Amino acid sequence: MTFKTPDIDTIVRRQLLQAGALGLGSVLLARSALAADMVKLPLPGGPDERRLTHAFPQKGTMILQRTRPPLLETPFSVYDKGVFTPVNEFYVRWHWADIPTHMDPKTHTVTIGGHVNKELKFTVFDLMRKFKHVELAAVNQCSGNSRGYFQPRVAGGEWSNGAMGNARWVGVRLKDVLDEAGVKPGAVQVQFEGSERPVIAAAPNLKKSLDVDHARDGEVMIAWEMNGQSLPLLNGFPFRLVVPGWYATYWTKMLQHVTVLDHEDTNFWMHPAYTIPDNWPQANMTPGEKDVKFVPINKMVPRSFVTNLTTGAKVPAGRPELVRGIAFGGDTGVKMVELSIDGGKTWMPTQLGRDYGQYSFRQWTTHVKLDPGSQTLMARCTNSDGLQQPLTPNWNPGGFMRNVVETTTVMAV
Incomplete structure (x- = not known):
């Protein structure tokens, strides 16, 4: 398949204008979001209604789970429209409240470093020009999709079934980018960090890792396009990681650092955060059960x-x-x-x-x-x-x- 490199000025102009709406201020955004209609969700722990919002840039009608950082759920009726989820109705999930309200693709870079022969930096346009383009259809699903149905109830975003979406992703193979940097012998994992930041300095930046062989399997991608459009700002513009078949916690948005490690990543976001009982595919335990071994969440299930x-x-x-x-x-x-x-x-x-x-x-x-x-x-x-x-x-x-x-x-x- 042949891909046409998008016009740089067109992308910059469109994304900066649209992203500017996000910079109106969280208070104003919250007010307009909270003035929306309601939708019924049959969550056993309640509440049985959630607000609908039309207030977020590049997004249509979404179920509002949280305003800052944005947690926006896809209304379930959207999934009957077709196999691919419309970009403006694709769910949104951020972890930290400090996320960029605009992103200049001419200057934002991803750094490839760590246990490599040479450190490299690329803008989205560098990636477009230097590496072969690939396309892959894949579901992006939040690890906690449908959490609102868990009984007993657990902490976290009380999603219904709309924290998932399917897209045709276009980008480059992570393997090709890593090969350009030259992965040294002894590499164990590859760590990914995006551009969101905690508001408290002592809190840990969001970092996720894959085993080096997985990162270089030829399917993991750095993508700038979904369903024929540039990524919306809230879905990771200008580029994000795509990890087919794995939960979205690994799909780092606004990718900024790719670091090859010569050791296992033990940062907070690998353990204890986002861990499951070590009995995949069940990921099951009894509430209150002791001495349960937990491992990082990984592959999705049907x-x-x-x-x-x-x-x-x-x-x-x-x-x-x-x-x-x-x-x-x-x-x-x-x-x-x-x-x-x-x-x-x-x-x-x-x-x-x-x-x-x-x-x-x-x-x-x-x-x-x-x-x-x-x-x-x-x-x-x-x-x-x-x-x-x-x-x-x-x-x-x-x-x-x-x-x-x-x-x-x-x-x-």
């Missing part, structure tokens, strides 16, 4: 959802009704999606839509005849490795890696 029907919807009884949804296999492709209309006693196959690659959302469809009354639909994904969604939810204190078979209850009349 998930599937009904998207064209919502709980409480009325559908015709006794005649074929279309049921449609999306699924993804986690760290590999989707093998099959099945649907149950009898509480999981029996399962029927569904028809899979176009395959955009093993890391992408994949649409599925089927038709069902429902008896009159309340009916519960359950969608279950099995990935290419044979890993299947469980019927019972997991629990861990971070609220990470939910992938239970979800239910949608409708009324057939």
Whole structure:
């Protein structure tokens, strides 16, 4: 595939003008955000409503989880529009309140350093000109997506199911960039740091690491484009890391430092933050359980959802009704999606839509005849490795890696 390098002045002008809206001040932004409509979310711990906001630059209507730093959730109806999540409705998650309100792609650089033969610096335009461009479809999902459904409730952003999105990412292979710097023998991990900063000087900068072989697998990318557009500021402009099949905590935004390490990274954001019980894929423990070994969160697990029907919807009884949804296999492709209309006693196959690659959302469809009354639909994904969604939810204190078979209850009349 041939990629055209974008016009530099066009990118700079568009991004600086749009990003300028973010610099109006957090107070003004918060006021306009809080003046928005409400949406119902069936979170067991409540509240059962969240605010909708239209106030954030380069974003459409989003569910407001927090204003500073911004936590914006994709309304679930968006996922029924298609396999790829619109850029202006792609969820947003930042950790620290001090994030840049503008970013000049002519001057912002990523530094490649550490255990390498030569330290290098690149702007986004340097990367565009020097290295081969690649494109990859991949789901970006917050580790805590669906945390609001954990029982007992856990601390953290109380997301519903909208802290995920799928995009075609365009950029360069991290492997090619690391090879240009020359990784020295004895390298163990590669550490990534973006441009967000804590407001308290003693707090640790957000840094995440991958094993060196993973970082150089040819799939991990530095990307500047998603779904045919430059990254929005809130999604990491001018470039971010893309780690296909892994949770978004590793997808560093506004990438600033790539540091090759000759030792294991033990910084706060690798441990204790973002850790799970060491029993992947369950990531499960009993609340209050002692002596549990925790490891850094890593590969995603399969998930599937009904998207064209919502709980409480009325559908015709006794005649074929279309049921449609999306699924993804986690760290590999989707093998099959099945649907149950009898509480999981029996399962029927569904028809899979176009395959955009093993890391992408994949649409599925089927038709069902429902008896009159309340009916519960359950969608279950099995990935290419044979890993299947469980019927019972997991629990861990971070609220990470939910992938239970979800239910949608409708009324057939």
